[in-house]
Amino acid sequence: MKARRMMALTAMVSLLTLSTPFGLTGSAAAVNKYDSTVLADHPVGYWSLAPGVTSDLSGHGLTGSFTGNPSSTKLPNGEPASAFNGVDQYFTVPDNDYLEVTRTGILTVEAWMRPDVLQFSKSESSGYVHWMGKGEPGQHSWTARMYNLTNQENRPNRISGYSFNLTGGLGAGSYFQDPVTAGEWIHYTLVINTVNTSSAYTTGYTKLYKNGVLRDQDRLSDYNIIPGNGTAPMRIGTRDLASFFEGAIGKVALYDYELTPSQLTSHYNAMMESVPAVPTGLTAVNNKNKIELAWTAARNAETYTIKRGTNSGGPYTVIKEGVKEPSFTDQGLPPGTYYYVVSSVSAESVESKNSNEAFSSPFKRHGELTVPASNVTASGDDGNVALNTVDGNLETRWSADGDGQWIKYDLGSSKPIDCVKIAWFRGDVRTTSFEIFVSADDANWTQVYSGTSSGTTQQLETYGVDGVTARFVKIVGHGNSVNAFNSITETEFWRN
Incomplete structure (x- = not known):
């Protein structure tokens, strides 16, 4: 049993966060494979969160609005998402019964999230941010939270979700606490269910999924949570302006029922299937004043991008794009030590994470x-x-x-x-x-x-x-x- 503070979660909430190519503007975004997969499961609200795109793709008319101008970024499948500055940018959807647990007794919130820092500049309480939620003083419903790497409760980068009583106080919720890499997308799903009760969950439960896998389930009764129908808006990038998320969020969907693990897995796979595999086994061998690189060919890689730095761990500078074969020769180098990583790029221009680092030192031979x-x-x-x-x-x-x-x-x-x-x-x-x-x-x-x-x-x-x-x-x-x-x-x- 876990003590949850300040936020109320009353329904199933499933959050998926990915990065996509930026550039969509206007009131609607084109439906693609990921959108089709989500819409086939009948969300009651669905926002792409591409910069400038405010419409609700579910058809329920829950149009939102941006405050500030989040920058453009890409989800894993190359589609656009919004990167919030962690200071004053967010997205708001006005209060509606579709955003509450109370409408059917169940709420699932799904989103793709990408923290770009591990220590947030505008955090609250013991050291966390509410990166999405529906709640204000006296009108608490649910929230999605992420802790700073260093916080007063020793919960390094814990990611959680909570359901609350309208009055607030301690919330009931679930979490996962894994090492987090800044700039890495996470598929987040929070469920709040007051319908499927049992001897173990007498008034219902919360669940939290990461990347389509159930990580935690907890009782609402542990904190006597009875979700209410609040009047606060739903915000993304913040909950009630007390803290702000620095990072990207995309593809936020709400459902009035609990999605199955197989549904969540299909959503995750629909986002990730076009992502090329990370190149492996990178080696760097010096040959006079050139360095010969080689690596194992990666799945779904159309081309490779070569990056070089002068310090281990980077920063790296792109020195060659569009390399077709799993090898490359970096030539004409003065003496020194050079560090390399390689990334894969798919036919859809989606880029993988960087490979392992390899280094070598071209040198002047004796004489x-x-x-x-x-x-x-x-x-x-x-x-x-x-x-x-x-x-x-x-x-x-x-x-x-x-x-x-x-x-x-x-x-x-x-x-x-x-x-x-x-x-x-x-x-x-x-x-x-x-x-x-x-x-x-x-x-x-x-x-x-x-x-x-x-x-x-x-x-x-x-x-x-x-x-x-x-x-x-x-x-x-x-x-x-x-x-x-x-x-x-x-x-x-x-x-x-």
Whole structure:
């Protein structure tokens, strides 16, 4: 038996909270699969809570109104929902018998909720917010509550629902108390039933479901609760303006009977079936100045989004969207440690949660001399630019047409150089004639190599330069065995 304070719940209340694409405006929203599933179970009130959409989809005319302008967010299935600021934004439905337990003796309240913080700035009493409910002083009916992570009753992020006597005081209710992740949607359902009595529940009960699963059931008689017909409006985002919910709420439905577990499961599945699975098994392997990512393909994933950060746990920045295969190479990275997560995106543009985090550290190999991309210039190009030759990617290149075209590298200061490694575009099917020059001042040049590529590989080929000391290195091309183009995919400089 659990003591419940301040709020009265007199009927079954089932709350489902999800995030959906924002952008619906006007008086009505289009009916989709989730809406069809809910409407087939005959709610007495149903509000999508898409920003700007105030109509009751149940057909009972219980039109609401927004106070403030909640921002747009998405439910798990990509549909729009409202994100409340936790300060002064909420949705109001005027008092109506359809909103009370007393009409049939049963009320079910269902909604999707997404707390965006774990400690609310405008909480009340021992440290909780009423994120939805129908109640004011002397007119208490029912409420949905969430506790702060830290509160005076040691109920970290407990989520509960209560039925009250009209006069208020302690309420009878049910709860679940699981670890909560900010930004995660929860399907919430509260039931208040005064009809189905038994020896165990002599005057009825409350039930609370999470994600379609029954988590708690309690007696109304424990606190002598007899629900009354109050005059307060129903509010979403707050109950009576004493506290405010910071987070998103969508798809609020009320019923005048108790939904079965199978009905609630079907509602939950209708919302979640289009959500792609989270990618698993993400790995990150360094390969010089690039990092190769791989993961297990995810169910319902049309594409993947790659995110990178410089600290474990984020924040992460999206570096690539629309990746089709479960692998990706992040290239041209300076030395450092990089942290990655990957998310799945469905054909409906619904994004999964992030994968596990993987990290790696690209590094300069012993003896390799680093040349920043900004220190690479050329006599010209055909759109394939000079900096491509130091990006660690053999799929990119510098190309320039004509005898004597050159590409130049500035090492930043004079350094010993024992060899230059060059990878040639289409180097496995043609040879290229070239020379290597070095300089200390970018004015006086000395030739240190003259020759021809092997014509047998697209990988790096090594050309010795006898341990010269130089700051600048210039490669001058004289065309290849097929045409006059000079094309290099990658260049490296080494000392022993």
